[in-house]
Amino acid sequence: DAKTTQPPSMDCAEGRAANLPCNHSTISGNEYVYWYRQIHSQGPQYIIHGLKNNETNEMASLIITEDRKSSTLILPHATLRDTAVYYCIVRVADNFNKFYFGSGTKLNVKP
């Protein structure tokens, strides 16, 4: 059911920016892109979401391409605590709020 494709794993040096890509080539006009992460043994944590425009909050930035077929989550200064599985999800802004999680990207932040 997942409508997104992500690389299975990525490495990033501590203090550097982590850029996590996501392909969602079949996204519809009313579908939002959400990013969550799951740190080992914890529940998923909401990071950011967007529809068309780029978004930024205290955790990350979300860059969505103009055709909306792909997006990139940017952690500007990765720390060891950012090591986690990052999930890119698309969902329709309807009344059901169903999230379909794919396999995600395991981000390894290294000292």
Added chain:
Amino acid sequence: DTAVSQTPKYLVTQMGNDKSIKCEQNLGHDTMYWYKQDSKKFLKIMFSYNNKELIINETVPNRFSPKSPDKAHLNLHINSLELGDSAVYFCASSQDSHQPQHFGDGTRLSIL
């Protein structure tokens, strides 16, 4: 302080038993969810309740029965447990059906 809390954190039991997992949220949210994460780490939605009313039921076996006594609680009862029920079960909540979901830390269910 815990926003979404689940009990128990670990549950080990035998095949055929009946067990319940409890979930409570103190965020004042209207919508609550149950997810299952299997051994391959895929996270799948099972149920969703909005203001105590079932709105999502993702073809889950009827051995699984959610119950929402009030909008701050969504419990999951499982009858006749099977080996394939071994997984981590996550509860989540959101302000409404359009807002991001907040997850608990999961209940690790192991069937012997």
